Amino acid sequence: MAQKYKIGDVARILGISADLIRYYEEKGVVAPEKDPDNRYRYFDTWDINYLIDCLWYKHFGFGIEQVAHMVTEYTYPRLLESLEDKTEELRDNIRRQELLLERIEKYRQRLADTRARVGQCELRRNVPFYYYINRRNSEYDIDTETRDITRAWLKYMPFTRRYFEVTERSMTQGEDDYVWGFSVGQKYVSEFSIDVSPPVAMMPEQMCVHSAFKSAGQDRFSARKLDFLVDYAREQGLTPTRGAFGNLACSVVEDGEQCGYFEVWLPVDN
Numbered sequence: 001m002a003q004k005y006k007i008g009d010v011a012r013i014l015g016i017s018a019d020l021i022r023y024y025e026e027k028g029v030v031a032p033e034k035d036p037d038n039r040y041r042y043f044d045t046w047d048i049n050y051l052i053d054c055l056w057y058k059h060f061g062f063g064i065e066q067v068a069h070m071v072t073e074y075t076y077p078r079l080l081e082s083l084e085d086k087t088e089e090l091r092d093n094i095r096r097q098e099l100l101l102e103r104i105e106k107y108r109q110r111l112a113d114t115r116a117r118v119g120q121c122e123l124r125r126n127v128p129f130y131y132y133i134n135r136r137n138s139e140y141d142i143d144t145e146t147r148d149i150t151r152a153w154l155k156y157m158p159f160t161r162r163y164f165e166v167t168e169r170s171m172t173q174g175e176d177d178y179v180w181g182f183s184v185g186q187k188y189v190s191e192f193s194i195d196v197s198p199p200v201a202m203m204p205e206q207m208c209v210h211s212a213f214k215s216a217g218q219d220r221f222s223a224r225k226l227d228f229l230v231d232y233a234r235e236q237g238l239t240p241t242r243g244a245f246g247n248l249a250c251s252v253v254e255d256g257e258q259c260g261y262f263e264v265w266l267p268v269d270n
Helices: 007-014 018-026 045-058 064-072 076-117 144-154 168-173 186-192 223-235
Strands: 122-125 129-136 160-166 178-185 201-203 207-216 244-254 257-269
Touching (some): 007 045, 018 045, 064 076, 076 207, 076 257, 129 144, 144 178, 168 223, 207 223, 223 257
Antiparallel strands (some): 122 207, 129 178, 129 201, 160 178, 160 244, 207 257, 244 257
């Protein structure tokens, strides 16, 4: 007589929960005998083989529901098709993990550079990128088109970045007008096929005064924090050609106060 096993025994043999075994029973993967007197389930080696098949596919990353269908319904061609789909999914996941590793390493280095560069100016060409605006000063644009772009670009974080612009009038005439949105590099536009049709715009490569600044305290971001860029440009005999733009590098706590560190670029011409 073939050996029979209670659900607890099967759980211990395979190292899985009784709940998972019951789930696969509900899905028709296994069909244990039930004692008519005490309703105990008794599994045979055939059932255990099916459960091992389920674990085989589960460890490829298939969900438990799909695994149940794979074991009980799939034909040879359909199984091959599912494996091909999973292969592509895994390749995409590996590529994203590679990009995340590259991104976090560059971000860590950028943070170190940004803090060291606060208040220090240099002439440097920016790398072209794409951006869009969804907030002016403290007022967000809740237009449907802008809202949809924001939702889409948030999903691409951390490859998208918090972006700001300070208008030329604010830089040169003492006003305090600025806008916020998101930016993304050309590399990631290609990697993720990001839609960059209007209102998304492209910032071209150009000569800039490049620096970083710090803003401490809530709602203290101001165009006046960028006056040092204009002063440096004038000292070098350069003329700003438009407002400044940049990215939030990070927000941290210093001396018990929330502080933002920002990388900033001011396009200039001689």
